[in-house]
Structures are given as structure tokens and as C-alpha cells.
Amino acid sequence: MFVQVTVNLPLKNIFDYSVPQHLEDSVDVGKRVWVPFRNRVIVGCIININSNTNIRNTKAIKEVIDETPLLSDDILRLTHWMADYYFCSWGEAIEAAIPSPFKKGKTSIRTKIAESDFLTSEHPDDLVREDMLTLHQNKALTEIINHIKTGEYGAYLLHGITASGKTEVYFRAIEAALKKNKTAIVFVPEIALTPQTIERFIHRFGKDAIAITHSRLSNSEKFVEWQRIKNGEVKIMIGPRSAIFSSLENIGVIVVDEEHENTYKQEDVPRYNLVTTAIKRAQITKAVVILGSATPSLESTYKAQTGIIKRIELPERIKGSDLPTVQIVDMREQSRILKRRPIISKVMEDNINRSLQKKEQVILFLNRRGFSTFIHCSKCGYVVHCKRCSTALVHHFDRESLICHHCDYKTSLPKMCPECNGDYLRYFGTGTQKVESELHRLFPNARIGRMDSDTLAKKTAHFEAFKDFKSRKIDVMVGTQVLAKGLDFPNVTLVGVISADVTLNIPDFRASERTFSLLTQVAGRAGRGKAPGKVIIQTYTPEHYAIQCALKHDYDSFYEQEMVFRKQLKLPPYINMAALNLRSKKEQSVIKTAEVLANMLRKHNKADKMIIMGPSPLPIYKLRGYFRWSIVVKHSDALTINKFLRMCLGRWKVPAQVKLAVDVDPRMIM
Numbered sequence: 001m002f003v004q005v006t007v008n009l010p011l012k013n014i015f016d017y018s019v020p021q022h023l024e025d026s027v028d029v030g031k032r033v034w035v036p037f038r039n040r041v042i043v044g045c046i047i048n049i050n051s052n053t054n055i056r057n058t059k060a061i062k063e064v065i066d067e068t069p070l071l072s073d074d075i076l077r078l079t080h081w082m083a084d085y086y087f088c089s090w091g092e093a094i095e096a097a098i099p100s101p102f103k104k105g106k107t108s109i110r111t112k113i114a115e116s117d118f119l120t121s122e123h124p125d126d127l128v129r130e131d132m133l134t135l136h137q138n139k140a141l142t143e144i145i146n147h148i149k150t151g152e153y154g155a156y157l158l159h160g161i162t163a164s165g166k167t168e169v170y171f172r173a174i175e176a177a178l179k180k181n182k183t184a185i186v187f188v189p190e191i192a193l194t195p196q197t198i199e200r201f202i203h204r205f206g207k208d209a210i211a212i213t214h215s216r217l218s219n220s221e222k223f224v225e226w227q228r229i230k231n232g233e234v235k236i237m238i239g240p241r242s243a244i245f246s247s248l249e250n251i252g253v254i255v256v257d258e259e260h261e262n263t264y265k266q267e268d269v270p271r272y273n274l275v276t277t278a279i280k281r282a283q284i285t286k287a288v289v290i291l292g293s294a295t296p297s298l299e300s301t302y303k304a305q306t307g308i309i310k311r312i313e314l315p316e317r318i319k320g321s322d323l324p325t326v327q328i329v330d331m332r333e334q335s336r337i338l339k340r341r342p343i344i345s346k347v348m349e350d351n352i353n354r355s356l357q358k359k360e361q362v363i364l365f366l367n368r369r370g371f372s373t374f375i376h377c378s379k380c381g382y383v384v385h386c387k388r389c390s391t392a393l394v395h396h397f398d399r400e401s402l403i404c405h406h407c408d409y410k411t412s413l414p415k416m417c418p419e420c421n422g423d424y425l426r427y428f429g430t431g432t433q434k435v436e437s438e439l440h441r442l443f444p445n446a447r448i449g450r451m452d453s454d455t456l457a458k459k460t461a462h463f464e465a466f467k468d469f470k471s472r473k474i475d476v477m478v479g480t481q482v483l484a485k486g487l488d489f490p491n492v493t494l495v496g497v498i499s500a501d502v503t504l505n506i507p508d509f510r511a512s513e514r515t516f517s518l519l520t521q522v523a524g525r526a527g528r529g530k531a532p533g534k535v536i537i538q539t540y541t542p543e544h545y546a547i548q549c550a551l552k553h554d555y556d557s558f559y560e561q562e563m564v565f566r567k568q569l570k571l572p573p574y575i576n577m578a579a580l581n582l583r584s585k586k587e588q589s590v591i592k593t594a595e596v597l598a599n600m601l602r603k604h605n606k607a608d609k610m611i612i613m614g615p616s617p618l619p620i621y622k623l624r625g626y627f628r629w630s631i632v633v634k635h636s637d638a639l640t641i642n643k644f645l646r647m648c649l650g651r652w653k654v655p656a657q658v659k660l661a662v663d664v665d666p667r668m669i670m
């Protein structure tokens, strides 16, 4: 008897081993085994059992680790597809699917039960079941539920404006699946940032039926959760993208909430995109996948246009509340009048005052944390940079330090210029902390709070700030995009965007899409209660179509205009692309390797079928001490790119000092 085994190494091969007679009864597909590999003994996973092999002198497996298969047939199929599509080994994809308590060949773990952080809330009255559905919710549900009843694969893009009742659609679709004795997986962008969504699920389905997974769970908590799934106690799994590997069986519905979010792309091996992978898992398990968003990614809308998935719209808010009115403040004009660049314009200030007088709450949004965002010597022009990255350090007032937002390098504030020793250091740029301090100056009596990834890092502080804002102990909340994610505060009537230009100026082809999406999501936080909402957007480029379309809440015209630009520049979703990212601590090595690789790709590019771009340095040229270059390969068909890269890279050996990462369907090239 022989088994085929994958190992967690960047090797594409599957390895054949013989099975000693005394282990013949215990081997099974999906079980892990200890196998001799080169001079070591490592963990492998059985993916096939055969009665013969073409390999001569196979070694024997040492030991079978699992009593029952750890990986189901579905997960094996999913990881196999993933390895092929995202350019990693099957063994690496399987490693990602192994729950962390089982890593390194472990089989069990001592457990202690811990209460989840999310079960602390009271029963707010806005969490009761909504018996009245809008016409559009009804229509959407009829179609989705009928599909669930067939037990066949289906994919839907649920495009619903903010507060249009998408969650209620998810709930009822899940109820329909549970009625058929099936289960559900719900993806949220980040567990810690979506406490309200999770509360609503718990109140609706009860915490006994739900498992919540996230990176802060300990191994023993994860083990308990895994056992609950195995015992069939869990009906609904809620988690971030890694929940795609959940061992939940008999899945009827897969929901991807806020499907446009960047956090759904994994940046390490396997570099998968959750939306694509969730569609794949739904196909394998014959489930219905629902992708929900107020601002769907261009990819998903394009998929709907080309008939790959079905788009359903929820174009009106529930409870009949109107979309907030949006006003744009031209900051060029404000700067001219005031003869300086203000953080908060007069218009914004007046509106905040009005809201405070009416005892209503305000959210101010700025997608940049810290205090000053760069430090510059006005004598010699020096900008204080990170030691390991080619990016400016950001001043964090509360920690009295300079921090790199890319690698977390931290250093103290310099007293004088490290370059010329002059004492002309000036602090420029505005982060959330500076906005907070400006608000204290302008509104000394207001209670001001802040939510960004700095406050999030202090485990409970974020949850406290969230509760304080909800219970109206805070009047004005300043924050980064952590504020934009699905939060619902009925007393917020004013949402201010301090600078729409921050995201617009990111050197990424999705900058406009991200700006439109962020502005729309942020604006959606206003006017969710009885009082009407208002949104004020400050910008130096008011004429930009991303801002103009957000002003009119007009997704369709944004989509049309952006697609013209993508078509002209041959960018996704019109074409598919893969980025070959090279990095090395030795600058010359990476430059030389990038040139060799690009030449080799061009040589194999018969009849110029592919578009090959580069090599070129990445926008963040140096990151964590690595110099970075990239080559981009484009073609209208993903499979053609895959075949081409396999042919080229299969024969090519990456030099020792250089690392190559193939990123298929990259979210951003940074």
C-alpha cells in the first residue's frame, strides 16, 4: 500500500510513501502522517491511497497522527484549487487550512473555556426582529430562498445602499438553510470592528448555535470551537477570511458582508482573495453565496454584468429614512480666505456647533492616524524616514514617539535634524490625533473620543469607546476607517470627512474606487435614526468624479466612469493580472534578478499574447529592510496567465538572496 502526501514546503510535488503493514488500517485521506523527508521527519497530509507507485525506493511513513481525518474532502478540493490558482504548493494551502491547535502535528490541547468579548451587551431595542420587509427585501429573499431550497450552487451580489436592510436578508437566507438542516458561514471584514453585526447574529440565532473565530482567540479556545463544530453544535460560523477553512459541514449559505473590503485579501501564502475563494467553496459544497455591499467591488459588479453572478438591488433605506444630504467644501477656497490650510473649515465648525447645540452626535473621519504625518527640516530639507522602509515616520503624540505605519518601527522624537544638526524641524500633515486636539481647542466643552488602530491596539479600549459613543457619553468621535465599518449610531446626524484627498492620492489604481467606497460608507453612518443626516466632505479636488458621485450617492455612474479608465489602462476587472514581486536586502541583486526574470518572460511571450510590464520599483520601494521590484503580467483570461507563468517559472530558479512572491489578482500594487 502507498500513500500520496503533501508537505508544507514551497514544492509543487506530491510525495509517494509506502505504508508499513501495521499502519495499513489507520491510513486515510485527510489524515496527517509523520514522514521522513530529506534528513528530517516532518508532518504531511495524505491526499491519496494507491496500491502501486511509479517511484522506486519509496520511504515508509513513520506514524499516522490523526484517528479521524482532520481535513474533509471539501477542504482538500478547495486547497487543491487554491494551490493551483494562487501559485503555492498544495501542502502550503493545506497548512493554512489546519486549525492552529493542530499545527506541528499536535492532536489535542488542554482546554479552558473562556467567554467571548462580544457577549457582554444588553438587548438594545433596535435588535428586535424586523417583521416588515421592504418590497425589495421581499423580492431578493424570494429569489435567494428558492435557490437555497434547490440545494444547488448559486451566487448573488446583494447591492444594497447603507441601511437598506442587508443583514435582515442574510438572517432569513440563513434561517431557510437551517430549516433544511444545513449550516452557514458568515464573513465579516474584521471581527473586532464589527461588534454590532455580531451582536445582532447572537440575538437572532442564540449563542449556542454560533461560533465566532478571530485572531485573538487562544489555541485552547480554538480547540473548543473546533470540537463544537465536530459535534455538530455549530450551525453558524462567523469569522474573518480565515474562516474559509472552517471544518463546518453541510453548508447551505455563505455570506460575505462588505465584500469590497481589502482585508479579504490574504497577503501571505496562500495569497487568496476571499470573494473568489468563497465562490469556489460554494461551488464545491453546492451552497448559495451572497456577496453584500453598499459599494460592491468593480470586480463583483463586472461579474454580475457578465452573468457569472446575479445582482440583486436594495435601493431604498428601511424605516423610510432618507439618505443624508452631502455637502462638499472646497478647501482651496478656504485656504485662500484664511491664508493658511485649516484642518477644520468654517462650514464644518458651524455644523459641528449646530449638532452639539441640538445634543446630537458627530463623527469626523480621517483615514490617517497619528499626529503629524511627516517631519521635515526647513534648513536642509531632510524628512525623517523609517530605518527599514522608504516611508516617512509619523509622530504619535500620546506615545511621544515616531512610528512607521508599515513596519511598526518606533523611535523617540529627534530634538534636532539628524542630517544638519539644525533645530529647524517642522511637523507637517494631519492625523487623527491632531484632529482630536484641534477639536479640543475649537469646542472646549464637547466630549471628544477617538477610534483608530492605535486605540484598537489597547484590547478593551476600543470596545469601551464604542460603548461610550453608543450611550452618548461622547459627543464627537474622530476616527479612521475603523469607524466606517457597519456601525449604527442612531443619534449621529453629522458626519464630516476631514480630507477626501488622503485615499485619492494613494499611488494605487484602485484609489478612486477606495475613495468612492469610503466616502459612501462613511456617509452611510449619518441619519440612521429619526433625525435627518448631513455629510460634509472637505477636499482640495472637489471636481473629481469619485467625490462627485459620492455626493449624489450614485454608484452606477461611478462604476461607468471608473470602468472607462480601467479599460483604457488595461486594468482589472477588464483584464486579469498577476504581480511577480521580488524582494531582497541587497538592492543590486533584486534589480538584476528582476531584469533577468522580465527578459525571460518576454522571451517566452510568443506572439505577444501577454502584456508584460516592468520591472519597476514598487511605490513603497523599501519595506522592512527589503528592496522591492515588481513585474506585472496581464491577459484577459486568468487561466492563460496561470499556464504561462507555470511554463516560465517551472524552469527558473530564484537566486538565493532574492525572494519571489506571485500575487494573482492583487488588490493593490504597493
Ligand SMILES: [Zn+2]
Pocket: 377, 378, 379, 380, 381, 382, 417, 418, 419, 420, 421, 422
Ligand atoms: Zn536639516
Ligand SMILES: [Zn+2]
Pocket: 386, 387, 388, 389, 404, 405, 406, 407, 408, 409, 624
Ligand atoms: Zn518601517
